[in-house]
Amino acid sequence: MTYSDEIQLSTKGFCDVHNITDEVQDIVSKSGIKEGIVCVSCVGSTVGITTLEYEPNLVQDFCELMENLIPHNKPTRHGNTWGDDNGFSHLRSALIGTSASFPVSGGRLVLGTWQQIVFCDFDNRERTRKIYVKVVGEKRE
């Protein structure tokens, strides 16, 4: 069987990192699915989904890494052409990926204590975002 729901977020952009683990777990719980896979996917081309120990220092380290690998002020052909100056956001998104899948066991996400599912908004402005969560599996324990 399958189940799905959405998470909505208001984001500030410029590497705005949100811990969405509880929201994903809530959807898994509501699904009634005990054993399966959950696919967490964000609609958009300037966003990322990954895992991170969600504590403010590491979040800042992560954003600094993104800045080192893909500086926000380095000109891109995309930014120059379309005038929206967010080429860097698209590149960070392609590098990190916009979806990730995790096992569900006994009705719980299989994650470590310090391992949170995070949504990253890499865009250069405020946005409202939708994260689509799809659970596939079975109800038996």
Add this chain to the structure above:
Amino acid sequence: MTYSDEIQLSTKGFCDVHNITDEVQDIVSKSGIKEGIVCVSCVGSTVGITTLEYEPNLVQDFCELMENLIPHNKPTRHGNTWGDDNGFSHLRSALIGTSASFPVSGGRLVLGTWQQIVFCDFDNRERTRKIYVKVVGEKRE
């Protein structure tokens, strides 16, 4: 239920980026599966699957990013040992990943308007590539 099919591509290598969104959607449509997950996976160790707004400027920006992070002319132990000079292709593949999964809802891939599924050939020569698409889910709306 499950359904699968393959996409075949002739590629030029050296960061040859193809938009495969329509082909993946076609397979999802043929599957008859309305709710589920689709796993898009490329056979090979010098390839990548990610999402990108597929427009030529951004594709060039993406290839320039790959060149900055993993230059094609920086010697690698792998290239030196095997003489095929494509160590950089393998490294780009390991960084981007060779598979990605996306939700299917109402028989449609859940993606943004500017978010395309792209296949990247990072190898240093022409290839024929197979992308394997597997849909898992159910037929009910």
Add this chain to the structure above:
Amino acid sequence: MTYSDEIQLSTKGFCDVHNITDEVQDIVSKSGIKEGIVCVSCVGSTVGITTLEYEPNLVQDFCELMENLIPHNKPTRHGNTWGDDNGFSHLRSALIGTSASFPVSGGRLVLGTWQQIVFCDFDNRERTRKIYVKVVGEKRE
């Protein structure tokens, strides 16, 4: 139907890369599932799952790439705050990702000859690791 099992590994840290393809295939075989998706996911926030041609030169190239992109001796806020000096391990994990999914066809992982599923321990010490493997699909050929 679904099936799951765990792989346990003793690791040395500092970019310790293990080929887990055979172990994942064994679990797929034991599952009896012929067509579906397998999700390979590691519990932890200083680990990575990706694919790589598993040969020692390329493994060294990959670890050198990680060192170039995210040096182990560059101070991080996380390391400075918590005193465990493994901020770089967390960042590598967020970049590579802790899970990956692959198609299963005819009871076999769909992978290339030179494409292995690898587990990377990026932490700065020895660990015992659990990799969770979940197969979702059906038994019919």
